[in-house]
Amino acid sequence: MRRAGLAHLLSVSGLHITAAVGATMLVVLRLLALWPWLALRVRLPLVAAMAGAAAAIGYTWLTGNQIPTIRSCVAALMVLAAMAMGRQAITLRLVAGGALVVLIGWPDALVGPSFQLSFAAIVSIVAFHEHPRIASLFAAKEDTRVRRVARELLSLLVTGLLVEAALMPIAIYHFHRAGIYGAFANIVAIPLTTFVIMPLEAFALLMDAAGLGAPFWWMTGKAMALLLWIARSVAALPGSAMALATVPASAFALCVGGGLWLALWQSSVRWLGGVPLVAGCLWMAFTPAPDILITGDGRHLAVRTRDGLAVLRDRSGDYVRNMLRETGGGQDDPMLVSDRPDARCTRDACAIALVRGGRHWRLLATRSAYPLPWEMLRQACAHADIVVSDRRLPARCRPRWLRLDLGLLRRTGGVSIALASQRVVTVRTPEDAHPWVTPPHATPTEAIRYRDVSANPWTRRTHAASFARNPGLLGRGF
Numbered sequence: 001m002r003r004a005g006l007a008h009l010l011s012v013s014g015l016h017i018t019a020a021v022g023a024t025m026l027v028v029l030r031l032l033a034l035w036p037w038l039a040l041r042v043r044l045p046l047v048a049a050m051a052g053a054a055a056a057i058g059y060t061w062l063t064g065n066q067i068p069t070i071r072s073c074v075a076a077l078m079v080l081a082a083m084a085m086g087r088q089a090i091t092l093r094l095v096a097g098g099a100l101v102v103l104i105g106w107p108d109a110l111v112g113p114s115f116q117l118s119f120a121a122i123v124s125i126v127a128f129h130e131h132p133r134i135a136s137l138f139a140a141k142e143d144t145r146v147r148r149v150a151r152e153l154l155s156l157l158v159t160g161l162l163v164e165a166a167l168m169p170i171a172i173y174h175f176h177r178a179g180i181y182g183a184f185a186n187i188v189a190i191p192l193t194t195f196v197i198m199p200l201e202a203f204a205l206l207m208d209a210a211g212l213g214a215p216f217w218w219m220t221g222k223a224m225a226l227l228l229w230i231a232r233s234v235a236a237l238p239g240s241a242m243a244l245a246t247v248p249a250s251a252f253a254l255c256v257g258g259g260l261w262l263a264l265w266q267s268s269v270r271w272l273g274g275v276p277l278v279a280g281c282l283w284m285a286f287t288p289a290p291d292i293l294i295t296g297d298g299r300h301l302a303v304r305t306r307d308g309l310a311v312l313r314d315r316s317g318d319y320v321r322n323m324l325r326e327t328g329g330g331q332d333d334p335m336l337v338s339d340r341p342d343a344r345c346t347r348d349a350c351a352i353a354l355v356r357g358g359r360h361w362r363l364l365a366t367r368s369a370y371p372l373p374w375e376m377l378r379q380a381c382a383h384a385d386i387v388v389s390d391r392r393l394p395a396r397c398r399p400r401w402l403r404l405d406l407g408l409l410r411r412t413g414g415v416s417i418a419l420a421s422q423r424v425v426t427v428r429t430p431e432d433a434h435p436w437v438t439p440p441h442a443t444p445t446e447a448i449r450y451r452d453v454s455a456n457p458w459t460r461r462t463h464a465a466s467f468a469r470n471p472g473l474l475g476r477g478f
Contacts, residue, residue: 003235005164005182006189009227013068013118014075015190017056019198021076024048024055049080056080067102067114074098075122092130092264095122113174117167120259124166125159127263153187160186168242169255172284176326177243185234189227197223245289245329246416254280289329290416291356292363295320296427298390298409301365302328303352305342309334312350312367327416337365348372351380357420361385364399386417 001007009015029048033039053076060073075098082088099119102109109115128134138155141147160183171178200223204216234240258277262270293302301312302324309325311334316324321334338345343352348370352363364384366372374394381387381397386404393405402424404415413427 005179017072021052251283292417
C-alpha cells in the first residue's frame with residue numbers, strides 16, 4: 001500500500017471523516033424532509049450540518065483522537081460552520097485554523113510526519129484550487145455528462161500528482177522512500193473506498209443486527225480484494241518507489257520553506273519559492289548514501305557494497321534489517337556480510353575490505369559475545385582502519401582511523417560513516433544537552449565535532465590527520 005501511494009487509506013483521516021459527515025448529513029436531511037411540517041419551519045440543511053458535526057466529533061473520539069483525525073475533524077467543523085453562515089468554506093484560513101487548534105493541544109506534533117503529511121496535502125490542494133485559472137478550469141459548467149466526468153477525472157489526476165509531489169520530500173525525509181504512481185492508483189482507489197467499501201461495511205454492520213450481514217461482508221471482501229490487487233499491481237511496476245538514504249535537515253527545510261512560499265503568496269512573487277524548493281530537492285537527490293551504518297548498541301552493522309547493503313549478523317531481526325535498509329536507501333532485503341567474497345568471517349568477528357575514494361579500507365567488527373584471544377585482537381585492530389564492537393575494547397586495540405566500541409556508542413548513539421569524504425555523523429551530538437540524555441563530551445585536546453566534519457575541505461583533512469596521528473583516539477577520551 002505504501003509503495004503504491006495508498007497508505008493514506010489505512011489511517012483514519014480526511015477521507016473517512018468526510019465520508020462519515022457526508023453520509024450522516026445525507027441520511028438526516030432525507031429523513032427529516034419526509035416530515036412536511038418540520039421541513040416548512042426549520043432550516044433542514046442547518047440541522048443536517050449539526051448532525052454531521054456530531055458525527056465528526058463522535059467518529060474522532062471513537063477512533064482514538066489521532067492527530068490526522070483531529071485535524072480532519074477540526075477542518076470538517078469549520079467547513080460546516082462556514083456553510084451555516086453562508087461563507088466560503090475551503091480556504092487557507094480554514095487550514096490555518098485547524099493547524100492552530102492542533103498545535104495548541106499538541107505542539108510537539110509539528111515535527112512529526114503525521115502532522116506534516118496531513119497539512120502539506122491539504123495546503124497544496126487548497127492553494128492549487130484557489131488559483132483563478134485552476135478554479136476557472138475545473139469550475140462546474142453546463143456541459144455534457146462525458147465532459148463533466150472527464151473534467152472531474154482530470155481534476156482528480158492533477159490534484160493527485162500535486163499531492164504526491166508535495167508529500168515526496170516529507171516522505172523521503174522521515175521514511176527514506178516515496179511512491180511515484182500514487183496519483184494514478186488513487187483515481188480508482190479513492191472512489192472505490194469511499195463509494196463502495198465503506199458503504200458496504202456500514203450495511204454489513206447494520207444487517208448483522210438481524211443476522212443478515214453475510215452477503216454484504218462477502219461483497220466487502222471482494223471490493224477490498226480489488227483494492228489490494230490495485231495496490232499490488234501498482235507496487236510491482238518498475239520504479240514504483242524511490243528510496244534515498246538519510247538526507248540533511250537543511251535540504252528538507254529548503255523544500256518546506258519553498259513549498260510554503262509557493263502556497264501562501266498570491267502574486268507572481270510566489271514563483272520565487274521554486275528556487276529553494278528545487279535546490280532542496282536536488283540536495284536530497286544527490287546526497288551520497290553512507291557506506292557504513294552502525295546501531296547505537298554496536299550489535300548491528302550494515303555495509304554498502306556494489307550489490308546492495310550487507311548486514312553483519314546472520315540472525316538480525318526483520319525490524320533491524322528494515323531500519324538499516326531504509327536508512328541506507330536500499331529497497332531490497334539486505335544480504336549477509338559473511339556471504340560476501342570481500343569479507344572473511346568467523347563465528348566471532350568479520351573483516352571486510354572496502355574501496356572508497358581511491359583508498360582501501362579494512363573494517364573489523366565483532367559479532368558474538370565470546371571473548372577473543374588478546375594477541376589476535378590486538379593484531380587485528382592494528383591492521384584495521386575501523387573497528388566496531390558491541391563490547392568495551394581494551395585500550396591497546398588501536399585501529400588506524402576509528403574505533404567504535406560500546407563505551408563510545410552509548411554516548412554517541414547510532415553512527416553513519418561516509419568513507420570517501422571521511423565524514424562521521426552520530427545520532428547524538430555535543431549540542432544534545434537534554435536532562436534525559438548524557439551528551440558526548442570531549443577534553444580540550446581531543447575535541448571532535450561530528451556533525452559538519454565534511455563542511456570544508458580543510459576541516460575534512462584536519463580530522464583525517466587527527467585520527468591518523470592518534471590511533472584509537474575516540475576510544476580513549478571522547
